[in-house]
Amino acid sequence: MTLKEIFIAFAFLFFLNVASAQKSNDVYMFSYFMGNGEDGLHLAYSYDGLKWDALKNNQSFLTPQVGIDKLMRDPCIISGPDGKFHMVWTVSWGEKGIGYASSEDLVHWSEQKYIPVMEHEPTARNCWAPEVFYDGDSKQYLIFWSTTIPGRFPETESGGDSGYNHRMYCVVTEDFKNFSDTKLLYDQGFNVIDGTLIKAKNKYVLFLKNETRTPPEKNIRIATSKKLAEGYSRASEPITGDYWAEGPTSVKIGQYWIVYFDKYTDHNMGAIRSDDMENWEDISEMINFPEGTRHGTVFKVSNKVLNKLK
Template sequence: MRRIFIFLGLLAILFSVESCRTAKMTDDPVFLFSYFKGNGEDGLHLAYSTDGLNWFPLNDDKPVLEPRVGKDSLMRDPCIIQGKDGLFHMVWTTGWTDRYIGYASSPNLISWSQQKIIPVMDQEPTARNCWAPEIFYDSINDQYLIFWATTIPGRHSQINHEDKESGYNHRMYYVTTKDFNTFSKTRIFFNPDFSVIDCTILKHNAKFYMFLKNENPNPPEKNIRFSVADTPDGPFPTKVSEPITGDYWAEGPTTLIKGDSVYLFFDKYREHKYGAVRSKNMIDWEDISDQVSFPKGTRHGTALKVDKSVLDNLMSKFKN
């Protein structure tokens, strides 16, 4: 009888250890990455990661959603967030010269709503573009911010082009919405003395960090910097940080918080690969580009943390 009790006790200990191990595995973070390839004509691509460094394509790296709106029918710079309603909300660049952006939502990243355009710059007939829109949920005001880069000729302080890049001179604009059906009036969001694109916002330690690309062409900057504000709708100081990326051209920043570090991923578009930096104090940034791997051809994407069940459903639907 004593041996039976000892045996049952050992079984209980083993079961407890296995339960803890299984719970730990279940609680491990899972990450997704939305991106486009080529010119964006084939649509939305998704990759996944369990460590935030090594990313693997879903659906054999074929698109999981095709573009249906816009003059050029593109799906560039797809930005996805999971809203407070549990839905995944996505915006994207529909074309090179559109005065609107694309929008769709999904409960699971598998089935999607009808795609529609949001005419964010209809009131500006000379606006040349709407590029790289992003969404951020403003919990302070219970609303979503949607912001993007636009060039309006003659509107802002001039920069030195010397006939480079067709005279683009971008600034950031934004709208707010609570339901993605009605939107506020378009307003200026960030207006520094340089051409700026590809902004993304991270909430960290009760501050809001706007990472951005200095797009000045002459002399070329093409690097990632940041500005810090107390609220997500700013104002963000136009005196920004020094570059936190290295001696290469970088764009399309996106962030993840993993452990005690902030990871910033970006498109090294001249080198046709992805890079990354990380920081524990938002002051010192370590370049870890040699530690990350992405599907070949990944362009300007968004990283997000999701429940493991979301990835399980995607893996089941899009078997590689």
């Protein structure tokens, strides 16, 4: 087969995949922020998980209104069983709470809410990179994030950036009005941030960033547990390559689990994929995101939702 014939065959398969996705009523959506998160929520869509197109000419869909700094960094959106999209985000560089809002169509949003998840810790420095995950077994939402509490984990205090020494904390809720007490979710003896959660092979799979600066790590790893909010394993070896990566988010497309992340020092997005959650292939050269995309969350919507966004 000639090179031209191979190219034609590949293009034909790509067209079939896109046509099939369009017909199946499934669209992949990506929530993200730009710059420092000042202007709010951005959205892009894809039919194949590789080529992503910005909506609204890459302008914001929602302006941040809560928090001292009024930022909307790390926007995490999931589709709940109640027919609503639920979003949490980082509101500030130095506050003890996170942002929350909900929507039925990603266009019209509820009043933004500040959830004071770490107000009980007088010396807590921050609440960064919150995520929300719906657990069908317990019918609860898990909200988790990373916080630095000076002196709480002294063995790793000297290895972070500017004295930050994060661990992951969490609450659970059924209605985003009543929340459990905050508890420690993940501590395996290193500075950790940017967790994202999926359910696969009857396990909870936590993708996370080793945030250690000295000696430098800055990579994505995996931990697993049989329970939603406790018992997570020691982290795997890095699944990302020889670059700094943060903000992982994952979705299964066909036979592959794809993990997208922010190659933040290279100022572009990266991705890896695996069909067994053990062997990972870097597909960063295959993806295309809108210019200026910072990390967020991948999730599925219907064509009806996409058409309204357009």
